[in-house]
Amino acid sequence: GDSVTQMEGPVTLSEEAFLTINCTYTATGYPSLFWYVQYPGEGLQLLLKATKADDKGSNKGFEATYRKETTSFHLEKGSVQVSDSAVYFCALSEQETSGSRLTFGEGTQLTVNP
């Protein structure tokens, strides 16, 4: 079946550092890819998405490019802030006859220190 492998955490960075969280996937079809963010004590929020190869999703300074050739969707941000401290989940959609299902990675905890 489809799967998502996400960079293990925790990741600790200083403010204004460059962030990369790796995500690779296996899928039989052409999934849509997503990054979700979970701030402490809250539910998950959609951060960005890409629905076809070479698409770049972006939001709040975060970016990720759908790379079909390397089956990757790495999350990047040029300069992180303390407020970016959260858990980040990579996910892909699986096509099923009853509606697609999301497969999530295990999540990566990011802590940004001032």
Add this chain to the structure above:
Amino acid sequence: SQTIHQWPATLVQPVGSPLSLECTVEGTSNPNLYWYRQAAGRGLQLLFYSVGIGQISSEVPQNLSASRPQDRQFILSSKKLLLSDSGFYLCAWSRGLVRDMYGYTFGSGTRLTVV
């Protein structure tokens, strides 16, 4: 616009007591609905999903159950809670498209502590 409501936000229940968590969606019809649990504060475990009224699929065996009495209402229940049922429970909905370009929208979660 679509919104999802989940309650209560926090709950402390004794072992052996019953449980009922409720989730409702507004602004859409015939959504797919999901219950997840986060036991370790990070990974997501899919517990149940539903593609329509009265249609429930269970992903893992456990002492929890789910029901969908109305199109936009999803309830997670237990007759007798165990200590291991403690965790953060998340409800989510999706459009149920075969090729989804929108992903899931999550509720704000319920922190359940069984004592």
